[in-house]
Amino acid sequence: MTPIIFHIDVNSAYLSWTAVEQLKNGAKVDIREIPAIIGGDQKSRHGVVLAKSTSAKKYGIRTGEPVANAFRKCPNLVMYPPDHRMYREKSRQMMEYLKIFTKEIEQVSVDECYMDFTKISDRYSSPIDGAIEIKDGIRKNFGFTVNVGISTNKLLAKMASDFEKPDRIHTLFPEEIKVKMWPLPIGDLYMAGKSSVQVLKKLEINTIGALAQSDPELIVLHLKSHGRMLWEFANGIGASAVQSEPEEAKGIGNSTTLREDAQTLEEVCPVFEELAKSVGRRLKKAGKKAKMVSMEIKYYDFRTLSHQMQLEKPSNESSVLYKAAVALFQEAWSGEPVRLLGIRTSKLVDEDEPEQLTLFDIQPPKEPDEKHKRLKKAMDELNKKYGEGSVIKASLMKKKK
Numbered sequence: 001m002t003p004i005i006f007h008i009d010v011n012s013a014y015l016s017w018t019a020v021e022q023l024k025n026g027a028k029v030d031i032r033e034i035p036a037i038i039g040g041d042q043k044s045r046h047g048v049v050l051a052k053s054t055s056a057k058k059y060g061i062r063t064g065e066p067v068a069n070a071f072r073k074c075p076n077l078v079m080y081p082p083d084h085r086m087y088r089e090k091s092r093q094m095m096e097y098l099k100i101f102t103k104e105i106e107q108v109s110v111d112e113c114y115m116d117f118t119k120i121s122d123r124y125s126s127p128i129d130g131a132i133e134i135k136d137g138i139r140k141n142f143g144f145t146v147n148v149g150i151s152t153n154k155l156l157a158k159m160a161s162d163f164e165k166p167d168r169i170h171t172l173f174p175e176e177i178k179v180k181m182w183p184l185p186i187g188d189l190y191m192a193g194k195s196s197v198q199v200l201k202k203l204e205i206n207t208i209g210a211l212a213q214s215d216p217e218l219i220v221l222h223l224k225s226h227g228r229m230l231w232e233f234a235n236g237i238g239a240s241a242v243q244s245e246p247e248e249a250k251g252i253g254n255s256t257t258l259r260e261d262a263q264t265l266e267e268v269c270p271v272f273e274e275l276a277k278s279v280g281r282r283l284k285k286a287g288k289k290a291k292m293v294s295m296e297i298k299y300y301d302f303r304t305l306s307h308q309m310q311l312e313k314p315s316n317e318s319s320v321l322y323k324a325a326v327a328l329f330q331e332a333w334s335g336e337p338v339r340l341l342g343i344r345t346s347k348l349v350d351e352d353e354p355e356q357l358t359l360f361d362i363q364p365p366k367e368p369d370e371k372h373k374r375l376k377k378a379m380d381e382l383n384k385k386y387g388e389g390s391v392i393k394a395s396l397m398k399k400k401k
Helices: 013-024 067-073 084-098 118-123 127-142 154-161 174-181 194-202 208-212 216-234 265-286 318-332 370-386 390-400
Strands: 005-010 036-038 078-080 105-109 112-116 146-151 169-171 252-262 288-299 304-315 338-350
Touching (some): 013 036, 084 112, 118 127, 127 146, 154 174
Parallel strands (some): 036 078
Antiparallel strands (some): 005 112, 005 146, 105 112
């Protein structure tokens, strides 16, 4: 059966949830209909635009830019501080509602998730009908809107949900890639950050289609493994399995928001080292080892990325976790400033579970001692004098007698 994957994304989540809460408490103005942003104190680390209204977007205000810049663009802008506790509650309510349809849900952030619609698709005349019921149900029950992207894998569903907003449903099936995705600017491709886009444009690759039809080896030459990933994304190649396990069952992990955005590998490595020590201690305390390690990045503009690898054998050693995380980071990092880093382990096994040895685990024999050296020398001399294998033949003849 062909997979059917939904990507459900709340439209301007922080601002929408703030608006819903204000209206519930008697507000006369819906801040979604005026130039408004959710942001922080201009003097603080979080003094950036976290969410914006459609009206604010018309002034050129971008998510992730300093609040001060936003006010310069629109002096009559209205700003409200974030309320993360309230956001988590709104998110929880939405996820509980979605589980009415299926438990096959992977929440990837507070305001977005993937849903594996495959097993329930026969309840509807088409996936679009199912998406309409979900989208309209969220608006009716909770007062905010979502976009739903539909495809056969998570990547394409994610790309589809980013098409025209708000309150829309879009499909991006493999046969629609050339028409719907390839004409888009290269910067619209998922995980194509500023530095990657600059490199690609120097190669005269300005659209997603141009990247898809380029030589992948050329892209790897300029962008390494991140380039390979972008080339695959441009061709619609991406993970399709929705990881619907509860977070507690996935494993043990830790993440940290940096005081200042990290811009070099040298800045990142000490952070991963501390995270690896923390995760390793927790694994040992739980009596577990991990078969899988994943690394998480949150960029300066709040885009997130995770990348994972299978370990050769289960481990809870911080050195192993650290090396895996750094290798994953080097493979996936776009070169842009990073504000959060994380390490998560999964596929846990009991610490005392028997391990299958590999060839690398088998120790080579120790150097022979003096007694064995003398014996070998004597056998070599006899074989040389009486012919190769004479010592073995004499031994066999003696046994027969």
